[in-house]
Amino acid sequence: MVKKIRVALIYGGMSGEHSVSCLTAASVLKAMDPQKYEILPIGIRRDGTWVSGVSDPELLEAAGSGGDVDSSGELVLLGTGEDGRHLYTLSPTGAHSPTAELISSRTNLGSLRRESFDVAFPLLHGPFGEDGTIQGMLEMAGIPYVGSGVFASAAGMDKHYMKVVLEAAGLPVAPYVLVTAKRWRIEPDAVCAEVKERLTYPVFVKPARAGSSLGISKVNRPEELAAAIEFAQATDPKVIVEQGVEGREIECAVLGGHGDESPRASVLGEIVIDSGPGTWYDYETKYIETEGFHMEIPAVVEPGKAERIREMAVQVFEAFECEGMTRVDFFLTKEGEPIVNEHNTIPGFTAVSMYPILWEHTGLSYGALIDELISLALERPVGLR
Numbered sequence: 001m002v003k004k005i006r007v008a009l010i011y012g013g014m015s016g017e018h019s020v021s022c023l024t025a026a027s028v029l030k031a032m033d034p035q036k037y038e039i040l041p042i043g044i045r046r047d048g049t050w051v052s053g054v055s056d057p058e059l060l061e062a063a064g065s066g067g068d069v070d071s072s073g074e075l076v077l078l079g080t081g082e083d084g085r086h087l088y089t090l091s092p093t094g095a096h097s098p099t100a101e102l103i104s105s106r107t108n109l110g111s112l113r114r115e116s117f118d119v120a121f122p123l124l125h126g127p128f129g130e131d132g133t134i135q136g137m138l139e140m141a142g143i144p145y146v147g148s149g150v151f152a153s154a155a156g157m158d159k160h161y162m163k164v165v166l167e168a169a170g171l172p173v174a175p176y177v178l179v180t181a182k183r184w185r186i187e188p189d190a191v192c193a194e195v196k197e198r199l200t201y202p203v204f205v206k207p208a209r210a211g212s213s214l215g216i217s218k219v220n221r222p223e224e225l226a227a228a229i230e231f232a233q234a235t236d237p238k239v240i241v242e243q244g245v246e247g248r249e250i251e252c253a254v255l256g257g258h259g260d261e262s263p264r265a266s267v268l269g270e271i272v273i274d275s276g277p278g279t280w281y282d283y284e285t286k287y288i289e290t291e292g293f294h295m296e297i298p299a300v301v302e303p304g305k306a307e308r309i310r311e312m313a314v315q316v317f318e319a320f321e322c323e324g325m326t327r328v329d330f331f332l333t334k335e336g337e338p339i340v341n342e343h344n345t346i347p348g349f350t351a352v353s354m355y356p357i358l359w360e361h362t363g364l365s366y367g368a369l370i371d372e373l374i375s376l377a378l379e380r381p382v383g384l385r
Ligand SMILES: Nc1ncnc2c1ncn2[C@@H]1O[C@H](COP(=O)(O)OP(=O)(O)O)[C@@H](O)[C@H]1O
Pocket: 174, 204, 206, 210, 211, 212, 213, 214, 216, 242, 243, 244, 245, 246, 249, 280, 281, 282, 329, 341, 342
């Protein structure tokens, strides 16, 4: 019998995208072939404590609709079921310090590596998950993991440095003004004046390091700018004010190549907002009023232009030295110019999310995509590469 690959699925997390991550874990758990993999779920609770995760997709789905990684308490390992999966029971959460727990789980991760798993699969979105922090921890412990390394993750999470890298690579981005917490404290008038001089309304005000549209607002008039900046600061003290772009939202899924092969770009998808003019892809549309949009796959884009966008998506992957995967999101302006909006090193990854569906349409099923990502993670060296 072939030895199973032991995969630590890490989900939950401290960001605003905790629930989304639990749903992703449920989806991935269901799709992974139990003949091929032994799965060790590890949950990170909203307060940052680490617990043994849940193997039951239904419990995870419950966690995704508002609970914590483990729904109501800490999970205690009971034993191993007939199908080889671990069985857990819930116990009430004890009072333990998040820091102490984190430190002990870091140590555990180090020893778990040799004893319990071969590769980690972080399914975390947002800060402290998608931003290089957990990647750094895994690097320190010498553990192979799925997806981008520390730098690509950190730069991909930060909408300010993302633009710095994209611009340096000659890729087009929307103009923006950076508003650090310090600058907003010291010279808010100068910030407003700079926005007035360099951008035209509407503008989008965004927390630099967030996702799922959390903290973002569309601002139509200068009088609303200050409130929007302060609203974004509640999510991240660092904020960017960005030129509003009128255009279609086109996305491309990029998957790393094996060895020296080039990264692979999927067919294109489009996010079509159905709810009328002036609306955008906000948190509500993404997760609550999900009737308000649909995905058009493949996106109807003239073939030459589509090819150009796919090439640009690969350039983004390479500019950041991404690994494994990233989803590159574009605006296609009325003039037909693609502008890079952002890329996500851990994109939405449920079976019905854009990234897996784009690969499905390109010829790679959800299960095969997971296999690819795990094999890419296992074949690359740990440490500097
Ligand atoms: N400059 C812009 N012009 C027009 N719409 C924008 C702009 N920036 C963001 N949006 C809208 O807001 C959504 C979320 O913004 P985005 O930068 O992708 O943040 P997130 O990382 O939260 O997904 C986009 O999908 C788009 O609908």
